[in-house]
Amino acid sequence: MKKLLFALALACSLQVAYAQKPDADMQKGVDKALVASKDAKKGAKPATWMNLGKAYWAAYTNPTTSMSTGIDKATFALMNKEKPVSVTNVTIQGANFEKQELSHVNVYFNEAGVLAIVEVTHPSVPGDLLGEAAAAYVKAFELGAKDKDVDPKLQEVVNGYYNDAFTAYQLGDMAKASDLFKGAADWSAVAPCSVRNDDAAYNCAFTALAVKNYDRAMEYYNKCLERGFTSEGNIYAALSECSLAKADTLAAKNYLATGLTQFPDNASILTSLINLYLTTNEDPKKIVELLDEAKKAMPDNASLYYVEGNILAGVKDYEAAQAAYDKALVIDPKYDMAYYGMANIALKKGEDIVDQMNALDVRDYKKYDELSAKLTEVYIGALVPFEQCYNVSTNPDVKAACADFLKRLNFQLRGVDPKYKEAYEKWEAVLNGAQ
Secondary structure, three states, X not given: OOOOOOOOOOOOOOEOOOOOOOHHHHHHHHHHHHHHHHOOOHHHOHHHXXXXXXXXXXXXXXXXXXXXXXXXXXXXXXXXXXXXOEEEEEEEOOEEEEEEEXXXXXXXXXXXXEEEEEEEOOOOOOOOHHHHHHHHHHHHHHOOOOHHHHHHHHHHHHHHHHHHHHHHHHOOOHHHHHHHHHHHHHHHOOOOOOOOOHHHHHHHHHHHHHOOOHHHHHHHHHHHHHOOOOHHHHHHHHHHHHHHXXXXXXXXXXXXXXXXXXXXXXXXXXXXXXXXXXXXOOOOOHHHHHOHHHHHHOOOOHHHHHHHHHHHHHOOOHHHHHHHHHHHXXXXXXXXXXXXXXXXXXXXXXXXXXXXXXXXXXXXXXXXHHHHHHXXXXXXXXXXXXXXXXXXXXXXXXXXXXXXXXXXXXXHHOOOOHHHHHHHHHHHHHHHHHO
């Protein structure tokens, strides 16, 4: 998958265990509460609908009652007398688990023998129990039930949806995960629920995109934008991806252009924009024009010129890219990424020279030597900006990247002058110290 699921964590402690009551009892409880809700007199009372919601909730939790994930296999066996139908070893997202199939649930123990995942396979009562419970609670509220009574019940339902969605995601069922995240997002936005689950809306869209449900992905990504959540601009790139899948190139460009002006440092947006322009045979330099409005609004934003430099470097207009990075440093002389961009120009020039060298006839020694000398000059030219970036940066990842490049460049240059061998040893020590 292209991105990690955002803020994906259990909303509450997941309670799990084999069913404590017969399914028939659960069905009787739901049926009795349903009959009461359809009675003209009883159906007008909030308590009737609260009881119906509780009956559905009891049926939902029945297969997974009284026990928490995190217990070891031996404790689980003591607390649950049912013998597994089967025991198999499975791999889930690169991790190994022992899977035990029981009558109502599949339980997954990690390599440490700890219960990590519980999957309900046989609900005590069929149907969307969480949705039915939520609908009953909302009906009770509409009939006059107090916020303080209904709100926690709705939050309970939302957490149930969210936890089930997380389980489906862990097990690789993205379509089911999206449906369940949708349930959590939708019901958390219904009165009187006081805690809206915006993570669920994002995760709904994210998992929908994974299964190419573009309409749903766009709907819920846009809900996130309406609520002011952008995932640092990544949602614009995702909406562009959806638009392209629906053959709407103009919308894709507009999403990326909007995202770029708000998040000029977002690499995903920038890469998508450049690729889009290249795919449509348009000049990627046109993207620079999209930055003009942002520059007018934020004339002191050095990162806008850094983005411009990256675009120009991407189309090999190195002189113009250098000028853009220079402008960024005029605004902020300690802007580490501008120095990084300058060094990157040298590396790109080096790549071009290497390509030329590889394309030569093996007998063309003279041209090879000329290009080799140019390559040496380019590598030497990259040292200063990488060192400047390292010196001014406060970002450990940026400093580590600079140190790694400096180590490798000086290694390549070690035969040119002894000072480069010394520099290589210096940066190798820096990296080892960082590790």
